[in-house]
Amino acid sequence: MYEIPNLPYKYTDLEPYFDEATMKVHQLKHHQTYADKLNAALEGHPDLAEKDLIALIRRADKDIPVEIRPTIVNNGGGYLNHSFFWEILGKPAKPDNKPDGTTIGVALEDQFGSYDDFKKKFSERALALFGSGWTWLLIDVDGKLSIENTANQNLPEEKKVALLVLDLWEHAYYLKYQNRRAEYIEAFYHVIDWKAVDAKLKQSGITPAEIKA
Numbered sequence: 001m002y003e004i005p006n007l008p009y010k011y012t013d014l015e016p017y018f019d020e021a022t023m024k025v026h027q028l029k030h031h032q033t034y035a036d037k038l039n040a041a042l043e044g045h046p047d048l049a050e051k052d053l054i055a056l057i058r059r060a061d062k063d064i065p066v067e068i069r070p071t072i073v074n075n076g077g078g079y080l081n082h083s084f085f086w087e088i089l090g091k092p093a094k095p096d097n098k099p100d101g102t103t104i105g106v107a108l109e110d111q112f113g114s115y116d117d118f119k120k121k122f123s124e125r126a127l128a129l130f131g132s133g134w135t136w137l138l139i140d141v142d143g144k145l146s147i148e149n150t151a152n153q154n155l156p157e158e159k160k161v162a163l164l165v166l167d168l169w170e171h172a173y174y175l176k177y178q179n180r181r182a183e184y185i186e187a188f189y190h191v192i193d194w195k196a197v198d199a200k201l202k203q204s205g206i207t208p209a210e211i212k213a
C-alpha cells in the first residue's frame with residue numbers, strides 16, 4: 001500500500017507564497033487521490049505491488065497488463081512526483097532565499113551564469129508548458145544541469161537525476177493565483193529548500209560540471 005508521506009513542515013510554513021488552503025487540498029486531496037487510485041489498481045496484483053514503482057512505470061509497456069497500465073502510470077507518476085515536490089519545499093530561511101553556500105548554488109552560477117539567469121530560464125520553461133505538467137531541474141551523468149518539462153504525471157527521463165521540480169497543474173495554484181501562473185512561479189523561488197536540493201545532488205554522487213557561459 002502506498003501512503004502519502006508527511007510534510008517536513010507545517011501547512012502554514014510556506015505562507016504567503018504557497019497558502020495553507022492550497023497546501024492542504026493539494027496534499028490531503030490531490031496527492032491522496034493519486035495514492036488511492038494507485039493502490040486500487042494494484043489490488044489483486046501482488047507481483048506488481050512489490051516492485052519498485054519507478055522501475056515498474058518505466059517498464060510499463062512490458063510489465064503492466066494493458067487494462068490497468070494507464071491507471072498505474074498516471075497515478076503512480078502523480079504519487080511519485082508529489083512526494084518529490086514536497087521534499088524540496090521549505091520555510092524560507094531568508095527573504096531572498098538564494099542557494100548561497102551550497103554546491104548546487106555554485107553549479108547554477110557555473111552553468112547558467114548567475115542564480116538570476118537560472119531563475120529566468122526555469123521560469124521561461126515553466127511558462128512555456130502547455131496544459132498540466134512539471135518543470136524539472138535535472139543533472140546528467142556528466143554533471144550538466146538541464147531544465148525540462150514533462151506533461152501530465154510523466155516522470156523525468158531515466159538517464160538524469162532530478163534535483164528540483166515545480167508542479168504546474170492548475171490545482172497547485174488556482175485557489176490563490178487563479179490564472180496568474182507567472183506569479184505562482186515567482187512565489188516558488190521563495191519556498192525552495194536549497195539544502196534539500198543540495199542533498200539530492202550529493203546523493204546522486206555526480207559532480208557538477210563547470211560550463212562557463
Ligand code: MN
Nearest residue numbers: 030167169172
Ligand atoms: Mn499537484
